[in-house]
Amino acid sequence: MLGDDLKIDLESARSVLVYQDASFPTIFYYASTRPTLARSDAGYQLTLVHYDKPVNGNAGMLSLVVNLQPDDTEMDNARKELQERNQDKVLELRPIPWISGKVATAVIGGNPVFSTPSLLGENTAVLSIGLTVDQYLMLRAKENNTAASPISIVYDLSYEAFRPKFSFSVQFDESKFRDWIQKKCSANFLFISVEKLETFEELRQSGVIRVVSENLTGEAPPDGFREAFLRSLKSILVPLPRFAPAPEAGSGNWLVGFDCGAVRDVQNISKRLDTNMQVSGVVARKAFIQGAIAGLNEALASRPDIELTTGASFTRTLTVRCHDAFGGSPLDAANVAIRCANANPLTREFKDSATEWAVTLVDPPGSGSGYAYTCDLYFRERAAIPTAAVSISRDQTYLDIVPSALYTYRRYAASVADDFPWKLVKTIGLALRGPDSLVFQPGQLTLKPDTPTGSIKAFAPSRVDLDAVSVSATYTPVAGAGTPFELVLLPAGTSIFLNPFSRRVVTFRAAADFDWASITQIGIAIVVSDDSPQLWETRKLLLSRDTPQIKATYWYPIDKQFSYYAVFFRKNGKDMKTAPMNTRQSDVILSAP
Template sequence: MLADGKAITLSGVTGMLIYGDFAEPKQFYYAATQPRIARDGDAYQFTLVRYDRVRDGQAGMLSFVVDLAPDPAELARARRTLERGTPGAQLTPLPWTSGTVAAAIIGGDPVLATPSLMGDNGVAISLGLTTEQYLLLMRSLDDPDSVPISIVYSLQFEAMRPKFEYSIQFHAERFRDWLQKKRKLNLLFVSFERVETFEELRESGSIQVSSVNQTDEPLPDGVRRAFLSSLQAVLTPLPAFAPPPDGGDDSWGIGYSSETIRDVQSIARRLDCNLRVTGAVARSVHIQGALGGLPEALRGRPVVELPTGISFVQDLTLRCHDRFDGNPLHAVQVSIAPADLSPAARVFNGQNPGDWQVGLTHDPDDARLYACRCDLHFARRDRPRVTATVELDRDRAFVDLQPAAFYSFRRYAVSVAGDFPWDLIRTIDLSLSGPPGMSFTPARLVLSARQPRGAIEAFAPEPLDLAEVAFHATYEAANGADHDEVGLPTGATIFLNPLRERRILFEAAPDMDWGRWSAVLVKPVQKAFHQIWASRLLTLTEAAPRAAFTYWFAEEARLACKTAFRGDSRTVPGAEISGAGTTIVVPAPPRSV
């Protein structure tokens, strides 16, 4: 898994995002920062159709595949640079968990699509062109710097965030008031790259920071950036290529729809506010830019002129994005209708995953359109899932099939921290819950010292909101103080790390009368919610007036203890003491005792 905040800059390498791995020092991940027209060998995956006459305000259709493939020379340079600093370095595509792509041509509305989230993260885009947009496109041949098409990749990934000695309290109502002041034209413009945004939220009372040790030291920038990254990940960007608000600079590139930020309770539920533990967190990145390779594609692919008054053949390429590994999808049968024209069908599976190219013949006297339907066959379900029929416009050249849009599946990887106190916790009993219709396999997962990790699969034959999946974990303590935890997975990761280790020092007061007392007895007691430790009675003496003690806690660090004082002939109970610092001083009993 990626290490949060560990973006790497390589000397001489441009146009790439590179991240390190949290656990494996030789593993690195990459993605290009410039969306480009995809290529199949030397050929651009690009088709420009011009109608012989304007139809319904449309002069043509542009279809292309865009991806995030880096320049081969830059990728090779990055591999060599990493190898010099880290022999044996592995560089692989960044593992995205979800995302969308928006494409817009000047004068038109954005078109949204779902990328493959594998390899170079390609996706097929089709844009209808007015006469003005067609002319703008052709003029870009003479001026390569004025590309009229913009692309926004909005992508999410998972990362392992380091531990900070801070937590943040989120105030939903004050955050809503802060949003109202930021909104302009139904857009929220926020720069998540600037720590000043964190301070704005702090000054408005939307957030409150607390530390473990309650020191006056300045708040580290890492804390600010970790929280802002979490907030950015739960907001949905609006791909509106609009000017920034008054006073905005270049960092105000992308707006956020006000419709997606009204449910502040949902935002509060998904925010990563407990920064005191290492945990898996969701992060997002927005890659925006002009469509790369457009002038070259226009030169390399001739314009197709489409007569509108005669019979013609529609060349259609269908591509199915799935691994077909039976987890859970086994095969997709695609059927094209109506049957009385020229019926066709194709099965995509592990043995036959390639593109399907088909020619559809249209009769100018028949206004009907061809339509496409998918039957999804799952490995552990007898009946296929039949999708709705989707009509295929006559000027469409690509169909990007995303089977994952028609069902819900996620394999949750469950693990615990490497220093988890298995000597104090016997087992963790974990179960998942979700929206109606979703099943989980296995229904319960039990972790132990012998099996500290596992997986649970969530599946539904229809698209459901995986954000509603929650986990319930019961920690069976060796001393009988069981603890329940309810939380939300981070993407496909459930990282159980609710307990924090704390070491403190008990010390006898300087005025302890060792002539009267041969020993001071200290016994920690269970006062706060879910504190655990190995049973132990501490003894302080004149020769050893200090003793270290280790315990684990979930929320409350303050530890309570009973004291007693042993004399020559008797043991006298002392006062109950408590503390949250690194040292707890045991006061001497009154002289009258």
């Protein structure tokens, strides 16, 4: 990768931009600072077309290929000068590796034309510019004038460069470090941690170390830099007698010495401890290469114009295809009509996607009005849908029509889970809800134990949002299992899968110390409501001395809480009924009133 600050100025090749690689000093990157008209074995890659009769102020077209390849002389000079500066080294020159770019060019008096150049090699760009009469005459008048060019060009290119982000260094004062150690000993602080960044900050505040920002960014030293300095400090101090790690010291700590008074005998640190750190990274850069196109005047002088006759009609073949399911699901046929002003329409009926219709279109010279098509849709059980006209461009050779983009249709398949409790449900009524323009057939689908599946079709003569469709499911329980209730859900794509119930078993039991002396039976009645829809196998239960407990099974879609009341039948005929009670317990114990 090229170095951001490694630009090489060459005296013998001033039109060549050169950068040295950030890591490999024998690699250089180059690009020309002068856009050049490309050449091939046949000559300049330029074509100037003029019309025999200008059309709507347009006199012709200029097409050309430009690049940023330095000419052979400039490249030879660049190689020689770089080799002279790097004696006895094998150099490698590479084009600058651009990462993005665009090219803008304009003829005097006209709007710019944009193109995308190749990012490799010569950075070639292909340009086509429509010419007015004045611009065409100006180009031909400038053929023999090499001092000025009527066309300017700008390359806007981006590249990545490698440069330092920040740099720090540390200067270590061993005498102040010794004073700092003495203070630690006087405070009976015998351990120094090299794992805590606070140690680095304490050394800096005590004047033991001085941190210098090499590039004056004002940024604080990163944690990694401070940790690197502490490791360097430890590597120097460990070999000294008083700083060797002791068994009593924990991991990452130094035991300074058991006799703080002996610290004054620590030998002087003769080695100066300096730490340098530089962090580099990739930055995005832009280069704007602007100027006249080299070789343009020579190319205009050497290449003759191509005359294009505008009085001839342009004939082309258009292949029309229509893609849909057809066969009445729901579309039966599509009638495509192609129209042009003052001409009879061309029509074709499509009933399958395999049909291709090849039609010949003739564009008169100077005609501003072109062709347009309509596609009327016919359905088996619905009214036809006419469509608005859509224009056909002059350069179009294929016309692919997708009728399903003009209407909305979906077939929803409904089914239930394998373990659905049909013994407790008589019917399920399904109805779809959605935007007003959607029509559903049938309006309600009824599922039964013997017909647990079915389908509903949704159709609209325009595009609507099918994500707004919801399903209303009305469950009608069998006699004694509960009251009808409604659940609303969303379809999963084209599927409506009904599996809303969870099965649960509840045990009702008389308390262990229940006194049956005065009570013959306990009647239990399940209370159902629309607020808490549930399905019960039986809603009335009896407990007695001989049957002190009984189990009941029910299915719930939302809340497992249920409501019940108990009737205590007394021997004296004075029965007692409790108020309704709510519970989520699976084991309900009844005590004597």
